[in-house]
Amino acid sequence: MPMSSRTRYGDWALVVGASEGIGAALADALAARGLDLVLLARRQESLDEVAQGLEERHGVATKTLAIDLTDDDAAARILEAVADLEIGYLAVCAGADPAYRPFLDQPLEAAEAMLRRNCLVLLRLVHPLAGRMAERGRGGILLFSSGAGLVGMPNTAAYGGTKAFDLVFGEGLWAELAPRGVDVLTLVLGETDTPALRRLKAERGRRVAGATPVAAVVEEALRRLGHGPTRMVGAQMRIGERVLAVLPRITAVRLAGRMSARTMGAGPTKGSA
Numbered sequence: 001m002p003m004s005s006r007t008r009y010g011d012w013a014l015v016v017g018a019s020e021g022i023g024a025a026l027a028d029a030l031a032a033r034g035l036d037l038v039l040l041a042r043r044q045e046s047l048d049e050v051a052q053g054l055e056e057r058h059g060v061a062t063k064t065l066a067i068d069l070t071d072d073d074a075a076a077r078i079l080e081a082v083a084d085l086e087i088g089y090l091a092v093c094a095g096a097d098p099a100y101r102p103f104l105d106q107p108l109e110a111a112e113a114m115l116r117r118n119c120l121v122l123l124r125l126v127h128p129l130a131g132r133m134a135e136r137g138r139g140g141i142l143l144f145s146s147g148a149g150l151v152g153m154p155n156t157a158a159y160g161g162t163k164a165f166d167l168v169f170g171e172g173l174w175a176e177l178a179p180r181g182v183d184v185l186t187l188v189l190g191e192t193d194t195p196a197l198r199r200l201k202a203e204r205g206r207r208v209a210g211a212t213p214v215a216a217v218v219e220e221a222l223r224r225l226g227h228g229p230t231r232m233v234g235a236q237m238r239i240g241e242r243v244l245a246v247l248p249r250i251t252a253v254r255l256a257g258r259m260s261a262r263t264m265g266a267g268p269t270k271g272s273a
């Protein structure tokens with residue numbers, strides 16, 4: 001992404017999942033490039049802290065939206081809140097699975113909420129916002145997928161399904177919108193050192209080790225938007241994708257499950273949620 005991001009994309013960026021980790025760091029990088037920021041997550045206090053930091057460091061305008069994406073009316077409330085703004089850049093970061101448990105060990109509602117947050121809300125936001133970008137002939141959209149979306153594994157069945165959706169949706173959008181001046185990029189992440197991953201690992205008595213730093217993800221996001229539909233982030237993901245592509249699916253599923261169990265451990269430690 002060039003320094004003239006405001007000219008290339010428009011005045012405002014909407015970062016969904018901006019209270020910490022990748023979303024907060026991305027918001028900072030976009031503010032440094034002159035974009036005003038709409039910051040969305042559930043925790044108002046954390047959003048306020050991020051917004052204050054952006055205003056102080058970069059002198060940009062900010063707006064915060066404390067909205068839970070699993071609520072039925074989430075997309076409608078977001079669209080109403082940004083109706084008067086020219087959203088030229090949309091990043092949908094929120095999407096991790098806080099549980100990492102077998103599908104049948106969780107209430108069906110947990111999977112349905114994840115599907116709403118990771119797929120349905122995404123469609124409901126992208127349709128009108130990308131539509132306006134296409135009319136203006138400029139815009140940028142950044143989506144997040146996961147290695148769990150490349151192959152099925154125990155403990156990530158529903159999550160991985162939503163991430164496969166995000167990947168394929170993003171690639172299709174790229175093909176449709178590139179000729180209309182709108183850049184779309186889907187980043188496919190492996191283990192990334194975010195607060196959410198740290199919390200999940202801590203629950204399982206594990207520490208984050210060897211994960212991709214958040215700064216590397218942000219760097220890829222800025223550098224790769226406008227240069228193709230998809231980017232595997234980190235050497236491990238790029239090698240993993242190639243290996244998975246040549247294996248029979250039965251081998252790929254078994255191998256990925258073994259590797260995932262090795263990094264995530266057997267299960268939550270006693271006393272954790």
Ligand SMILES: NC(=O)c1ccc[n+]([C@@H]2O[C@H](COP(=O)([O-])OP(=O)(O)OC[C@H]3O[C@@H](n4cnc5c(N)ncnc54)[C@H](OP(=O)(O)O)[C@@H]3O)[C@@H](O)[C@H]2O)c1
Binds near residue numbers: 017093191195
């Ligand atoms: N970290 C990894 O190892 C990893 C690996 C592969 C893919 N990814 C992908 O990378 C993206 C970012 O992941 P992450 O690890 O940073 O964790 P995450 O929980 O997806 O993202 C954190 C941000 O999303 C917000 N958020 C989460 N659920 C929300 C909800 N229901 N409504 C509104 N906001 C919500 C959080 O703020 P609040 O808590 O304040 O709401 C926070 O700002 C996700 O799409 C994930 O699938 C991550």
